[in-house]
Amino acid sequence: MEQYLITPWDTRVGSEPTPLDWDMHVPPEVDAIAEQVIKLYDMTVTSRTLITSKPDKGGAIWRIETNKGPRSLKLLHRNPERSLFSVGLQEYVVQQGARVPALIPAIDGKLFVEMGGKLWIVTDWINLTPATKVDLVGAQELCYGLGEFHRHTKGYLPPFGAKNSSRLYRWPNYYQKIAKKIGWMREMAKAYRDTVASPSILAVVDQYEQQAVEALNRLKASAYPRMVTMGEPHWGLVHQDYGWSNGQNGPGGLWVIDLDGVSYDLPFRDLRKLITSTMDDMGVWDLTWMRGMIDAYHQANPLDAESYEVLLIDMAVPNEFYKHLKEMFFDPIMFLNTEADAILQRVVATDQSKAHALAELAGDLGKYKAGDYEQKIAATEPQRVPSESSTWNQNNWGLQPQKTANAEDTAGSKEKRTEKIKVTKKRSKSVAAEHTPAVEGSKSLLESGRSAKKTSAEQKESKSTTKEAKPVKEESKTSTKEVKPVKEESKSTTKEAKPVKEESKSTKKEAKLEKVQSKSASKEEKSAKEETKSASRKAKLVTVEPQSYGKSRTTTGSTKEETNTSSEQSTTRTRRAPSSNVIDLTPYLASGQTKKTNAKKKVVRKKAASASTSSAKRKTTTLAKLKQQAQKNKIVAASKAVSLQQRKAKMAKQNVKQASKQSVNQAAKSVKQTASVGNKTKKAASSNIKHSYAKVTAPSKKMNKQAANKPSAKKGVKSRGVR
Structure with missing residues (x-):
């Protein structure tokens, strides 16, 4: 039975509202795997409570009550190689003295369990309280704890097999992306001019785009290119999702949790995110708060002048404008008509104080010492190899073999392709x-x-x-007699791929071949079209760069070099040997005799194809006729059925009429027989008549003239009748 692979179990499309309990459930398969993971640890679990989950990513956290105290069971939603990178960092910073929950080893000694295609970790449950947002003291505590965490991450090298995660070299690309996306926002606002927020966006989008471009130019001119040459372990890692929920007060100070998204980067990127998001929540760029947060971080992880300058450049980027308005790319009409205008007005109002605050902070540059980055070369992203240091015990950090069926399939397909393209060189030395x-x-x-x-x-x-x-450039200028124009080469690949006789054959065979060629010259001219098609199909099997080699066909006595060569070269058509990086096409090209056979085969194929098409046409015509006849038969049968139904209906109506007439006649006779009888007999007769009339149609006009139906006068009342 195959193992269940954990995947995202619930997703939201576009701007769908989030249900209240959206992050408070997991599939039963994940629950079952969690029970299996618990059994791999030396503990007895009495209860397990789901704290939160990530349905759109496939992660979850449980609080478990054990015989060794409360603990946390966490399902990491990333792939095992990427999760191993963060798990190794968590163990590393704990050894460095950071306030981070320590990993509890399983029975086999590993600090994680791999099951369901994901990594699971267990740590002690630590009671934490969030830092206060009301005053600057809470923000400073958060920044100081962040600086401590960054300092402890320096020098980290991941275990062997972990997938490296780095954003250290991507700053220019990120700035370019923001400038490009803001330009897209302009086009979106133009495309949806009828929406509510379109005029407001068009009024300010140029300003924000200019801010992104200026920040990119400042970054290139700063010390950033020299700073990144120090390498990833020198700078350490960033949390990437640090905030008021992932940094909380606990025993001994501020603790940092949820490290599954860590990555190499300039550490103050986390500080910039924390400052700009706090200013956005406050609705104003408060200089006092910004200075206090930077100073608190500087005490835990000192900044130099170059780092402080890059920090200010990163704050000058319109990060909040891009973060809030990028929702228009998912559902433009809904977003631009509902939320965009209010969000934009708030962002613009907050940014009114941004330029002044950054200008004031730039004056504090002299407080920081200059860094030493002059000895490094220009910034280039190195090809990093995961650490094979002795500090990592590979028995405790090895992952299970992952499914690489797709990669093997692709490798196998490449090998098959190369087998088709292999060419054996038969030329003499x-x-x-x-x-x-x-x-x-x-x-x-x-x-x-x-x-x-x-x-x-x-x-x-x-x-x-x-x-x-000679060099390729000189050949392209001077060898007009030897090399044909490029336009002729692009028209047909067959001119480049003409058959070349093997020069190692004997002269006798070549003489015979020359005679055959001279006789079949006229025939080859007639079948030129067919030759081009066959040669082009075969040439498709080999990828050739036309510019990498030239084609020069010469006859006997055309150059001085050919007079010095053997008779084999003077009597045969020759071309320059392909370069080392070009595949020889000789074995794939057809000879003169094979071309004739190919032409004959094509004629036979055409005849067979025409015969098959004619037979197919006949079959289609017969089928069409049969279908038409079947439709006609259906129509005739339907008409007959309708006529029969109509006849039956008419007969039924006639029978009903005859029955009604007979009943009426019988009633009339009975009335005549009882006309002379007294009132009692009349009542009885009338009752019988009424009973007989219940099953037939209404009485005819003749019944109105009968005496029994005339109204009788009451006693003591004179009546002249009704006029």
Whole structure:
């Protein structure tokens, strides 16, 4: 039975409202895996309570009551390699003395459990209280704790097998992205001019775009390029999601929790996010709060002048404007008609004091000492290798083998492709030496200059090859007779891929081939179109760069070099040998005899195709006729059925009429027989008549003239009748 793989179990589309209990449930499969994970630890669990979950990512946190005190069970939503990076950092900073929950090892000694395609960790449950937001003291506590955390992360190298996460070298790209996205906001506002927020956005978008561009230029001119050359371990890691919920007061000071998103970066990026979000919540850029937060951080993790300058540049970027208004890219009409205008007005009002506050903070640059970044070269992102230091016990940090079916499939497909493209070179050594390209000639010169053991004969051959192998630029200018224009090359690949006879064959075979070629010259001209198609199809199997080699077809006695070569080269068509990075197409190209057979095969295929098409047409016509006949039969049958139903209905109506007439006649006869009888007999007759009339239609007009139906006068009342 395959293991259940944990994936996001609930997602929201667009601007759907978040349900109240959206983050308070997990699938039963995840619950079952959590019970299995608990059994792998040396503890007895009496209760397990879900604290929160991430349905859109696939993570969760439980509080578990154990025989060793309350603990936390956490499901990390990232892939195991990325989660191993953060788990290793958590263990590293605990050893450095940071106030971070310590990982509890499982029975096998590992600090995590891998199950369901994710990593699980267990830590002690620490009672924490959030820092106060009301006054500056709480903000300073938060910043001081952040500085301590950054200081303890310096020098970290992840365990072997962990996926490295770094944003240290991405600052310019981030600034460019913000400037580009703000430009998109302008186009969105123009496209939806009828929305409520469109005029307000168009009024300020140019200003914010200019701020992003200026910040990018300032960053390039700052010490940032020299700072990042110090390397990732020098700067340490950032939390990336640090705030009032992930930094809380506990035993001994401020604790930092939820480290699963840590990454290498300039550490004060976390400080910038904390300051700008706090100013956005306050609705004003308060200089006192900003200075107090920076000073508190500086006490725990000192800043130099270059870092302070880059911090101010990062605050000058329109981060809050971009963060709040980027929602328009998901549901533009709804967002621009409902929330955008109010959010924009608040952001613009808050930014009225931003420029003045940053200008005042720039005056504090002299408080910080200059850093030493002059000895490093220009910033380049190094190819980092995960740490194989002895500090990591690989038995306790090894991951399970991941499913790499897709990667293997792709590798296998590449191998199959390369097998198709492999070409065996059958050229003789002498010919190859005479026709070496410019690249091989230059390499031979370098090798001859480096090695002192080469003979004089080899040096002469290398010189001769350099004479024959001229630079590509000179060939493109002067070899108009040897090389055809590029336009002709782009028109057809067959001109580049003409058949080349193997130069290592004997002269007798070549003479015979020449005769065959002379006789079949006229036939080849007629079948040129078919040859181009077949050659182009075969040439598609090989990826060739037309600019990497030239094609020069010459006949006998065209150049001086050919007169010195053997009779084999003078009688056959030749071209320059392909360079080392170009694949030889000779085995894939058809010879003269194979072209004839191919032409015959094509004719036969065309005839077979025409026969198949004609038979297919016949089948289609017969099927169409059968369908038409079936439709006609259906229509006739339906009409017959309708006519039968109509006839039956008419017969039924006639039967009803006849029955009604018979009943009426019988009633009339009974009335005549009882006309002379007294009142009693009349009442009885009338009752019988009424009973007989209940099952038939209304009486006819003749019944109105009968005496029994006329009203009788009451006793003692004179009546003249009704007129």
